[in-house]
Amino acid sequence: xxxxxxxxxxxxxxxxxxxxxxxxxxxxxxxxxxxxxxxxxxxxxxxxxxxxxxxxxxxxxxxxxxxxxxxxxxxxxxxxxxxxxxxxxxxxxxxxxxxxxxxxxxxxxxxxxxxxxxxxxxxxxxxxxxxxxxxxxxxxxxxxxxxxxxxxxxxxxxxxxxxxxxxxxxxxxxxxxxxxxxx
Amino acid sequence: xxxxxxxxxxxxxxxxxxxxxxxxxxxxxxxxxxxxxxxxxxxxxxxxxxxxxxxxxxxxxxxxxxxxxxxxxxxxxxxxxxxxxxxxxxxxxxxxxxxxxxxxxxxxxxxxxxxxxxxxxxxxxxxxxxxxxxxxxxxxxxxxxxxxxxxxxxxxxxxxxxxxxxxxxxxxxxxxxxxxxxxxxxxxxxxxxxxxxxxxxxxxxxxxxxxxxxxxxxxxxxxxxxxxxxxxxxxxxxxxxxxxxxxxxxxxxxxxxxxxxxxxxxxxxxxxxxxxxxxxxxxxxxxxxxxxxxxxxxxxxxxxxxxxxxxxxxxxxxxxxxxxxxxxxxxxxxxxxxxxxxxxxxxxxxxxxxxxxxxxxxxxxxxxxxx
Numbered sequence: 001x002x003x004x005x006x007x008x009x010x011x012x013x014x015x016x017x018x019x020x021x022x023x024x025x026x027x028x029x030x031x032x033x034x035x036x037x038x039x040x041x042x043x044x045x046x047x048x049x050x051x052x053x054x055x056x057x058x059x060x061x062x063x064x065x066x067x068x069x070x071x072x073x074x075x076x077x078x079x080x081x082x083x084x085x086x087x088x089x090x091x092x093x094x095x096x097x098x099x100x101x102x103x104x105x106x107x108x109x110x111x112x113x114x115x116x117x118x119x120x121x122x123x124x125x126x127x128x129x130x131x132x133x134x135x136x137x138x139x140x141x142x143x144x145x146x147x148x149x150x151x152x153x154x155x156x157x158x159x160x161x162x163x164x165x166x167x168x169x170x171x172x173x174x175x176x177x178x179x180x181x182x183x
Numbered sequence: 184x185x186x187x188x189x190x191x192x193x194x195x196x197x198x199x200x201x202x203x204x205x206x207x208x209x210x211x212x213x214x215x216x217x218x219x220x221x222x223x224x225x226x227x228x229x230x231x232x233x234x235x236x237x238x239x240x241x242x243x244x245x246x247x248x249x250x251x252x253x254x255x256x257x258x259x260x261x262x263x264x265x266x267x268x269x270x271x272x273x274x275x276x277x278x279x280x281x282x283x284x285x286x287x288x289x290x291x292x293x294x295x296x297x298x299x300x301x302x303x304x305x306x307x308x309x310x311x312x313x314x315x316x317x318x319x320x321x322x323x324x325x326x327x328x329x330x331x332x333x334x335x336x337x338x339x340x341x342x343x344x345x346x347x348x349x350x351x352x353x354x355x356x357x358x359x360x361x362x363x364x365x366x367x368x369x370x371x372x373x374x375x376x377x378x379x380x381x382x383x384x385x386x387x388x389x390x391x392x393x394x395x396x397x398x399x400x401x402x403x404x405x406x407x408x409x410x411x412x413x414x415x416x417x418x419x420x421x422x423x424x425x426x427x428x429x430x431x432x433x434x435x436x437x438x439x440x441x442x443x444x445x446x447x448x449x450x451x452x453x454x455x456x457x458x459x460x461x462x463x464x465x466x467x468x469x470x471x472x473x474x475x476x477x478x479x480x481x482x483x484x485x486x487x488x489x490x491x492x493x494x495x496x497x498x499x500x501x502x503x504x505x506x507x508x509x510x511x512x513x514x515x516x517x518x519x520x521x522x523x524x525x526x527x528x529x530x531x532x533x534x535x536x537x538x539x540x541x542x543x544x545x546x547x548x549x550x551x552x553x554x
Contacts, residue, residue: 043205046232047550048257050209051301051338055327058320073205085550091210091231094202120251124242125235146338 011164028166035079035105036163037067039156042078044098046085049112049146053084056149068156075101080159082152083138086114086121087129099136107163109155110138113145120145191216195223202231207542208305209549211523220534225527233553240513245271245345245480248510253339255515256551258298259493261290264343266491266500269424271345273489274482274504282470283347284425285463289360290330290342292456296367297326298494299449299456302546306446307378309543310387315378322363322370329359345480347473360464364457371453379450388443392529392541395440402528403521406496407452408545411445413438418492432459445544481508495519495546519551 011033012025045053056063057071072078075098087095099106110132113119118130132138139162142155189197201212210231216224236255240248249267253260265287272279279287304319327337332353334340342349353359378384394404399412409416417434419427435451437444482504490499496518503512522545530538 042203044203046210047234048254048338051257054301054316055320055324055337058324059317060320060324075203086232086234088231088233090233091202094210094231098203120254121234121239124239126238127233127235148337 032163032166036160039068039079039107039159039163040070040072040077041068042075042081042098042102043071043073044081044083044095046083046087046091047114049084049115052146052149053082053111053152056152061149061153063153063156066153066156066160075099076103078102079105080107080109081136082109082111083115083132084111086119087132087135088127089129090127092129092135095132095135107140107159108132108136108138109140109142109152109159111142111152111155112147113143116141116143193218202228207549208547211547211549211552215535215538217535220536222530222533222535222538225530225538227523227526229553231553232550234550236554237513237515241510244508245482245510248513249344250339250341252515253341254550255554256493256495256498256517256519256548257338258301258548259291259294259495260339260341261287261294261343262491262493263498264341265291265425266489266493266498268343268345269491270487270489270500270502271480271482274485274487274502275345275476275480277346277474277476279347279425280471280474281426281468283472283474285467286348286352286472287343287425288427288430289460289463289467290334290340290348292459293326293329293360293363295494296453296456296460297323299453300326302449302494303374303378306540306543307384309539310384312378312384315374318370318374318377322367325359325363325366329356329363332356332359344473346476347471349473351472352467357464357467360460364460364464367453367457371450375450379446385443387537388441388446388540388544390441390443391533391537392442392445392544393440394525394529398525398528402525404496404525405518405521406493406546407435407448408445408496408522408525410435411437411448412440416497418490418497422490424489424491430459430462442540442544449546479508481506482510490516493518495548495551496522515554517551517554519547519549523547523552 011029012023014021014023055061110116114121115132118128121128122130140155140159142151144151196217198215200215201207202210212228214226215222236251239251249264252263252267256263300319300323304316307315330340331337333356334342394412396413399409399414405416413436415434420434432455435448435455437448484504484506487502490497498518499516501514502510505511529541
C-alpha cells in the first residue's frame with residue numbers, strides 16, 4: 001500500500017472554452033461526490049463506543065475535516081447511523097425504526113466489536129443481538145473494543161470512497177422482495 | 184414497545200423521551216406526564232442496554248469477570264475493576280504490594296478527573312453551550328494518553344487484576360502526570376470563567392431539582408449527587424480501602440441541594456483528586472506491582488461484599504461463592520440506578536425544560552444502570 005495521498009478526483013473532465021470551461025461527466029458521479037462529502041451522522045450511541053465517537057468529534061481528531069460535522073438528533077435529517085455500542089433485544093426494534101425513518105440514501109457503520117458481532121458479549125448472554133447486521137444492513141464494520149478514533153475516521157473515509165465509487169447494494173423492501181439499490 | 188403520545192383522563196399530556204434522545208446520554212426511555220409545561224410524573228423505562236453482565240459473570244472465572252465490568256460504567260472503568268479486584272483479594276486474603284496500591288489510587292483518581300471533566304462538557308452541552316465540550320475533551324485526551332501508555336487502552340483499560348496491576352507503569356508516567364496537574368491548574372480557572380460564573384448557566388441551574396438530605400438518603404442516592412445535599416457518603420473516607428486513609432483530602436460537601444450545588448461539588452472534587460495525585464506521584468514505592476497468586480483462583484464458600492467510590496457514587500460488588508472457580512451469583516449495586524430513582528421526585532413540579540439540566544446533574548451512565 002502506498003502511503004501517498006491520492007489527490008481528490010472531481011468526477012468528469014473539463015472541456016476548455018474561451019473564458020473558462022465546461023464540466024462534462026455523468027450526473028450520478030457528481031451527485032455521489034457531493035453526497036460523500038456531507039454525511040450527517042445521527043446521534044445514536046448505546047454504550048462505551050459513544051465516548052470514542054465523541055472523542056472523534058472533539059478537537060484532537062475533529063472529523064468535521066471530512067464533512068461529518070453536523071450531528072443530527074433526528075433520523076429524518078441524518079444520512080449515516082454510527083452504531084456505537086451493543087444492540088440488545090429490546091433496542092433492536094428501536095434501531096430498525098430509526099433506520100426506517102431515515103431518508104434515502106442512508107448508510108450504516110457498525111462501530112466496535114459489539115455492533116459487528118456481539119463482541120465480548122457473544123457468549124453466555126441471553127439478551128445481546130449478535131451483530132447489528134441481524135437488524136439492519138451495514139456498510140462498514142470497525143473492529144476494536146472500543147475502536148480508536150483513528151479507526152472510526154478510517155471507517156468514515158472508507159464509506160466516502162464506497163459512495164464515490166457508486167457501490168450498489170442488494171436490499172430487501174418492506175414486503176420481503178429483493179431490490180437493487182438504484183443510488 | 185414505545186407508547187404513542189397520548190392524554191390521560193385528567194387531560195394531561197404523556198410524551199416519550201428516548202430511547203434515542205441526546206439528552207438522555209444513552210438509551211434511556213422516559214415517559215413524562217405533563218400538565219402544560221409542568222412535569223407531573225416521570226417514569227423511567229430501563230433495559231435498552233441490558234447486556235446481562237451479572238448473568239455472564241456467573242460463567243466466567245474470577246480473573247475473567249473483571250473485564251466485563253469495565254464495560255459497565257465505562258467512564259470510571261478503573262474503579263469498577265478495582266472493586267472487583269478488591270473482592271477477590273478479600274476472599275483469598277491476598278496482600279497487595281504497596282507499589283500496586285499507589286498505582287491503583289493514581290489510576291482511580293485520574294479516571295475520576297477524566298470522568299468529571301467529560302461530565303462538565305456534557306452538562307454544558309445539555310444546556311446549549313457547545314464550546315465547553317471541546318475544552319473538556321482537550322484535557323481528557325491528555326489523560327487518555329497516560330492511560331494508553333501504561334495500560335494499552337484508552338477507555339476500557341482492564342488494568343487492575345487480583346493481586347495488583349497487570350503491568351508496571353510506563354517510564355514516562357510520573358512526568359506525564361505532573362504535566363497534566365500543571366495543565367489542569369492552568370485550565371480549571373478557565374472552566375470556572377466559562378461556565379461556573381456564567382449568568383445564564385446560574386439562572387438555569389440554581390434553585391431547580393431540589394433534593395433534600397432526607398430524600399437523598401431514602402432514595403439511596405450516593406456520590407457527588409448526594410454530597411451536594413449534605414449527605415456524607417464518600418466510601419474513600421467512610422470505609423477506606425487501598426490506603427486512602429493515609430491521604431490528606433477533603434470529602435466535598437455542599438448544602439445547596441440543587442442542580443448548581445451538584446455542579447459545584449464535582450468541580451471541587453476535581454481539585455481534591457489533583458491534590459491526591461500530587462501527594463502520590465513522587466512517592467510511588469519500589470517493589471512488585473503484582474502479588475504472587477495461583478493460576479486458578481477459587482474463592483472459599485460464602486458471601487463477599489466490597490464497595491468502592493466511583494465517579495458517580497458507591498459501587499457495591501456482592502458475590503456468593505460455592506467454592507468453585509466461577510461465582511455462583513454476582514450482584515452489582517450500581518450508583519447510577521439509585522441516582523436515577525430520585526429523578527421522578529426531583530423533577531415533579533418543575534418545567535420540562537429544566538428536566539434536562541436536572542438529569543444532566545445526576546451524571547447518569549446508562550450501561551451502568553442496565554448492566
